[in-house]
Amino acid sequence: MTDPPRNPDTARLVLDCAHLVRRFGDRTAVDDVSLRIAPGETYGLLGPNGAGKTTTIRMVCGLLRPDAGSVRVAGRPVSTAAGPAKQLIGFVPQDVALYADLSVRENLRFFGRLYRLPRRRLERRVDEVLDLVDLAPRAGDRVESLSGGMRRRLNIGAGLVHSPTLLVLDEPTVGVDPQSRHAILESVTRFGEEGMAVLYTTHYMEEAERLCHRVGIIDRGRLIAEGSPRELVQLVAERDRVRLTAVGGLSAYAEACRRLPRVEGVARGGDRGDVVELVVKDARSLLPDLLDLAHRQAVGIRSVEIDEPDLEAVFLHLTGTALRE
Numbered sequence: 001m002t003d004p005p006r007n008p009d010t011a012r013l014v015l016d017c018a019h020l021v022r023r024f025g026d027r028t029a030v031d032d033v034s035l036r037i038a039p040g041e042t043y044g045l046l047g048p049n050g051a052g053k054t055t056t057i058r059m060v061c062g063l064l065r066p067d068a069g070s071v072r073v074a075g076r077p078v079s080t081a082a083g084p085a086k087q088l089i090g091f092v093p094q095d096v097a098l099y100a101d102l103s104v105r106e107n108l109r110f111f112g113r114l115y116r117l118p119r120r121r122l123e124r125r126v127d128e129v130l131d132l133v134d135l136a137p138r139a140g141d142r143v144e145s146l147s148g149g150m151r152r153r154l155n156i157g158a159g160l161v162h163s164p165t166l167l168v169l170d171e172p173t174v175g176v177d178p179q180s181r182h183a184i185l186e187s188v189t190r191f192g193e194e195g196m197a198v199l200y201t202t203h204y205m206e207e208a209e210r211l212c213h214r215v216g217i218i219d220r221g222r223l224i225a226e227g228s229p230r231e232l233v234q235l236v237a238e239r240d241r242v243r244l245t246a247v248g249g250l251s252a253y254a255e256a257c258r259r260l261p262r263v264e265g266v267a268r269g270g271d272r273g274d275v276v277e278l279v280v281k282d283a284r285s286l287l288p289d290l291l292d293l294a295h296r297q298a299v300g301i302r303s304v305e306i307d308e309p310d311l312e313a314v315f316l317h318l319t320g321t322a323l324r325e
């Protein structure tokens with residue numbers, strides 16, 4: 001991954017959105033969110049379900065009117081009315097929006113025509129996009145014959161045909177098979193390398209860590225931290241992540257752990273709900289207390305892992321809860 005400029009010249013910003021607010025009834029879904037993205041930069045908006053990611057990007061793309069705040073793309077104001085800024089944005093929604101009875105190539109042509117690309121340029125661009133999303137061998141196949149993951153990739157391609165300056169992807173890997181997920185992540189890395197600015201929402205911290213030059217952590221509508229993955233992990237540099245796999249009354253145990261000094265965040269996890277995850281200061285000296293507490297509560301500890309902190313730990317540290325609850 002090549003590094004984009006660290007202190008982007010504000011005049012060259014691709015996305016500059018300031019103090020966005022959006023309410024639905026008495027719920028504030030997005031609360032004073034500001035984001036800036038430079039050319040070639042991949043920015044990850046990371047947060048749990050319901051944090052306000054989709055609402056934010058719908059405002060960025062001019063699909064939803066903010067109650068307050070402003071959005072500019074390449075210096076041009078974005079509004080819900082049609083305008084030149086919207087031509088600069090490629091939006092890839094979570095739901096696949098394709099024509100099942102048309103071929104892969106025909107779908108891409110269709111989206112290109114919506115942006116009035118001249119015929120020759122369109123054909124060239126369709127070929128490029130087929131390569132970018134790794135679907136060239138399936139160009140002639142109807143969409144209905146593609147796997148779910150391939151449809152997702154084509155959906156991304158549809159957002160790329162008009163060569164947007166800003167590509168906005170809303171959780172593009174949710175529910176896709178590992179092979180397609182890998183292909184999607186590879187493609188997104190390439191978009192950044194080609195100079196496109198990318199806004200990527202996800203609740204998978206591994207994706208944010210792997211793909212994004214900068215990450216904004218969003219929780220309950222507010223942007224609570226922002227920086228490169230490395231800078232964010234520095235926020236918890238003195239902490240450890242402890243993963244206890246256990247049996248017994250884990251809810252009560254987790255609550256009791258939360259009250260121990262030097263414990264900064266506690267979450268339940270594991271496919272079978274048999275994991276208690278903690279962010280703590282100095283795990284090694286705290287471990288006897290954790291084990292003693294388990295013993296007193298008749299909780300059987302099966303394994304203990306102590307790891308370096310990651311973005312999941314940053315979220316746990318900042319909010320006291322897990323990213324994936």
Ligand SMILES: Nc1ncnc2c1ncn2[C@@H]1O[C@H](COP(=O)(O)OP(=O)(O)OP(=O)(O)O)[C@@H](O)[C@H]1O
Nearest residue numbers: 024027029047048049050051052053054055056203
């Ligand atoms: N059209 C709407 N009407 C009422 N409430 C809404 C609407 N759209 C979103 N919300 C609420 O706003 C909050 C933020 O939702 P949003 O979809 O932006 O979150 P998200 O981070 O994208 O989550 P997910 O990953 O589940 O899509 C949620 O509480 C949601 O219920």
